[in-house]
Amino acid sequence: MSASDLTSDLGPAYTSAFAAARLTRATGAGLDPHAYLRAAEGASSPGDWSESLIRTALQYVDRARRAAASGARVSAGAYEQAAARWFHFATLAPRTSASTATRHAHAAAEADAAMGRALALLDPGARRIDGPSFTGRLRGPADAPSTVIVVPGLDSGKEEFHRVTAALLRRGSAVFGMDGPGQGALAATTTLRADYDQVIGQVIDALSLDRVGLIGLSLGGYYVARSAALDPRVAAAAVVSGPHRIDWDALPPPLSELIARRAGGATAAREFIAQVDLSSLAPRIGCPLLVVDGGRDIVPGVTNGAELVRRAPNGEYLLVPEGDHLLGNAQPDWLPATTDWLTRALTAGSAT
Structure with a gap:
């Protein structure tokens, strides 16, 4: 956690600083920086930020399904890997309620499942x-x-x-x-x-x-x-x-x-x-x-x-x-x- 996180306000100003502070962590993990900035843009709370990342993850899951249906196994696996990373990053928002904790648990489970599907396609020996x-x-x-x-x-x-x-x-x-x-x-x-x-x-x-x-x-x-x-x-x-x-x-x-x-x-x-x-x-x-x-x-x-x-x-x-x-x-x-x-x-x- 960086010094830019040091605020107790969980409104738009905090959320913007929170998202910016995680940009290099996200890109270092392989998230596309342009997609990340689009997902984070306009989030008014950490919960909004997390939901936006989950929606992005689901878009990758949908792309993976369509790629798999067309026989594009490698692309399907790559999309599932991307989905796993997006789901994981959605868990990084501060937990402000029981519903947030539930969302995080669901996103973590989805990250694990997406990576399992990815490796079944790309690395069956895993x-x-x-x-x-x-x-x-x-x-x-x-x-x-x-x-x-x-x-x-x-x-x-x-x-x-x-x-x-x-x-x-x-x-x-x-x-x-x-x-x-x-x-x-x-x-x-x-x-x-x-x-x-x-x-x-x-x-x-x-x-x-x-x-x-x-x-x-x-x-x-x-x-x-x-x-x-x-x-x-x-x-x-x-x-x-x-x-x-x-x-x-x-x-x-x-x-x-x-x-x-x-x-x-x-x-x-x-x-x-x-x-x-x-x-x-x-x-x-x-x-x-x-x-x-x-x-x-x-x-x-x-x-x-x-x-x-x-x-x-x-x-x-x-x-x-x-x-x-x-x-x-x-x-x-x-x-x-x-x-x-x-x-x-x-x-x-x-x-x-």
Whole structure:
């Protein structure tokens, strides 16, 4: 969440600022910027913005059906992928009522279903894998030399980071895109948990692997760094826009309110945030670690990744000065380099 979100007014002025603040995140995830601006234009409330994005998603679903009926399988799959991303982004609006929460849960379920239809058309070998605290899809060759788990953040989900997944698949890795507690398809029925390393451990168990790579986005970066410190099966890890430490009392109200919703209340949120501190865990990260930060990603109360790199024994730092949160405005400056780095780190480790 950026500084432009720091307002309690949920009317047109807030909605306009809210939509603008999410433009680079949307385009970084693959939403067409012109379509996004058209969808956001004129929204008088966050609910209007969310409904407009859902209508756009439904247009892509309709295009997918028509393409499939004409035998255009690839186009149908691409439209379903687009629909999944639009449905997901509709869940990012602030929840102001029970009806909003219901809308978000429906949109998250539709995002998951649309991505399932897309992969059935474009990547029939993709496998759905569910566990006690996670759900996701494994893609890539069964004999891939490495497997990477893509871990989303506070209000993101597996449908948002398809470009990260695609970049890793092109480099030969198998990729598991997941939702964990409080995320994506599980957001309506679960809450955040600080011991997310246990969830990633469940995923590694389900994949029957003894070594994996991790890439975590936003709060997912904390989850990944924590797992790298505590699970010896993590062979390499990348943290993108992840917090080293969070100070609850300094957070802007929209962000603390979002965390409270995802955690199940203000008390649970405070307890959760109190554990988001990698100071003691960073020295225990023995595997190669790459931390990517955007120079314009500045949020009160959030300490970015430079301190994590300083404390981690094998940490490397990539600072993109013009990058914002999740660096959707500077993707060529970090995504190829980061996925190259992960690929090298994992294949070099497996050869020794």
